Amino acid sequence: MDFFDGHCDVLYKMFLDKSIAFYDSEKLQVTLKGLEQSGSKIQSFAIYIPESVHPDMRFQAALAMVEIFDEKILKRYPNVKLIRSQLDIKNLEEDEIGAILTLEGCDAIDSDLLKLKTLLKAGVAAVGLTWNYANAVADGALEPRGAGLSLFGREVVKQLNKQKIWCDVSHLSEQGFWDTIDLAQFPYASHSNSYTLCPHPRNLRDDQIKALIEMNSVIGITFVPEFLNGTQTSTITDILRHLDFICSLGGEHHVGFGSDFDGITHTVENLHSISDYPHLIEELIKYYSASQVERFLYQNMVQRFPAR
Numbered sequence: 001m002d003f004f005d006g007h008c009d010v011l012y013k014m015f016l017d018k019s020i021a022f023y024d025s026e027k028l029q030v031t032l033k034g035l036e037q038s039g040s041k042i043q044s045f046a047i048y049i050p051e052s053v054h055p056d057m058r059f060q061a062a063l064a065m066v067e068i069f070d071e072k073i074l075k076r077y078p079n080v081k082l083i084r085s086q087l088d089i090k091n092l093e094e095d096e097i098g099a100i101l102t103l104e105g106c107d108a109i110d111s112d113l114l115k116l117k118t119l120l121k122a123g124v125a126a127v128g129l130t131w132n133y134a135n136a137v138a139d140g141a142l143e144p145r146g147a148g149l150s151l152f153g154r155e156v157v158k159q160l161n162k163q164k165i166w167c168d169v170s171h172l173s174e175q176g177f178w179d180t181i182d183l184a185q186f187p188y189a190s191h192s193n194s195y196t197l198c199p200h201p202r203n204l205r206d207d208q209i210k211a212l213i214e215m216n217s218v219i220g221i222t223f224v225p226e227f228l229n230g231t232q233t234s235t236i237t238d239i240l241r242h243l244d245f246i247c248s249l250g251g252e253h254h255v256g257f258g259s260d261f262d263g264i265t266h267t268v269e270n271l272h273s274i275s276d277y278p279h280l281i282e283e284l285i286k287y288y289s290a291s292q293v294e295r296f297l298y299q300n301m302v303q304r305f306p307a308r
Contacts, residue, residue, distance in 0.1 A: 001281055002041035003297040005030075005274065006220035006258030007102070007170075007191040011065040012048045013262050014072060022073050029261035032077055034275035035097050041298060042083060042098040043274075044126065044190065045069060047119075048263065049108050059115050062108035066122045069101055084125045085308040100305075102190065105131035105140075105171065111152050116159060125306075126166035128190065129153065129180065130173075132202075138176035141201040148175035154183060161185040164306040169212075170220075170258075171202065181211050186306045188212070191222035191258030193242045200227050209246055213254045218304040219246060220258025225266045232266040236283045239268065243296065252292065256301040 008030045014020045017027065024033040035043060047065045049058045073080055083089055083098040092098050101123045107130075109115035116127070129149075130140035137153035139145055149157065157180060160167045167184040169177050170192045180187055189212060195203040204212075204219065212219055221242050225234035228242065246255045261274055270279045284293045 001039060001294060001297055003039060003277055003281070004042040004256060004301040005040065005261075005277075006044050006256055006301060007046055007104075007222065007263075008043060008259060008261045008274075009046055009048050009104075009263035010261075011045050011068055012050065014068050015061065015065050016050075023077070029264075029267075029273040030259075031274070032073075032080065032097075034273055038275050038277040040097055040274060040277070041092070042089065042100065042302070044100040044102050044258070045073075046102045046104040046128075046263075047108070047124070048104040048131070055107075055110070058108045059110070059112075062103070062119060063122075066101070066119070069099075069123075073099065082123055083305075084123060086302070086305055087307075089302055089305065100125050102126040102128065102166075102168065104128045104168075105135065106137040106156060107131065107135045109136075109156075111136040113152075113155060113159060116156060120163055120165060124165070126168055126188075126190065127156075127160055128168035128171055129156065129176065130171050132171060138179070139173040140171050140176075141173055143173055146173045146175055148173065148179035149183070153179075157183045164308045166306055174205070174208075177204075177208055181215065187215060188217045188304060189219045189258075191220050191224075191260050193221055193224075193227045194245050197242055197245055198227055198230050200230065202227055206249060209249050209251060213250050216254070216304065218254050218256055218300050219251065220256050220301070221246070222257075223259045223261070223268050223271055224264050225268060228268070233269070235269045236271060236280055239271075239280065240283060240287065253295060253300055254304075255296060257297070
């Protein structure tokens, strides 16, 4: 079955280690070889700027990751195609894999809307407003203050609306989430789980999940063990628990997957890399119909990707 994975940090690893080759590096959890062998159809690639990068250099770091994406992935491997619209998805050939460029946190743009516009012109098709802490846009999920969108943050969301860009609410504070829901036309959660099942600040509470469902959005269940059961050890059954719970809230047509591969050290048992997705699929088909599994793996994400 085709699948759409909503989040990985390959670019971050390739930024830190310039020797990494995307095709089959043992240092990566997502490789082109793994995507090809596992049946992947669309993979999102995040631009994540590590906190170790000086604030004055974060935009340059983001541009460097765009360059890595262009030169070391798209140009080097012709069967990987940039996805910026639903039309791009429809035009994928059978042997092609779609690649969506995303921004994980607006730290790279500081308080400069021109920097955001530059990244959107460079191919970014989804924008997460924060990482875990505060920036000029909003507070993240781990920021004790818990503030919502700033005035600049509201301008960022309006710009995303104008250009029909996915606005990622994963990592936001609760107040930031609700401010964004009130303003964003294309919100989604790329990699978040249920707070009810695992009370981690990065997970979504029931009313947040229901709000995304009511907006005809999508939530990507993530494979981070700490977000699945609060420990560093988890199984595919933990993923299915979160999937089943979101479905019980009305989310059958609004849930997908966002692995966070290459952004995690601890992994789910039998799901250590993109090559292991078939193990997840094998478990899904034990409990759900073929049409449901196709929705979870692919259709729900594709159908909520903004039509531009």
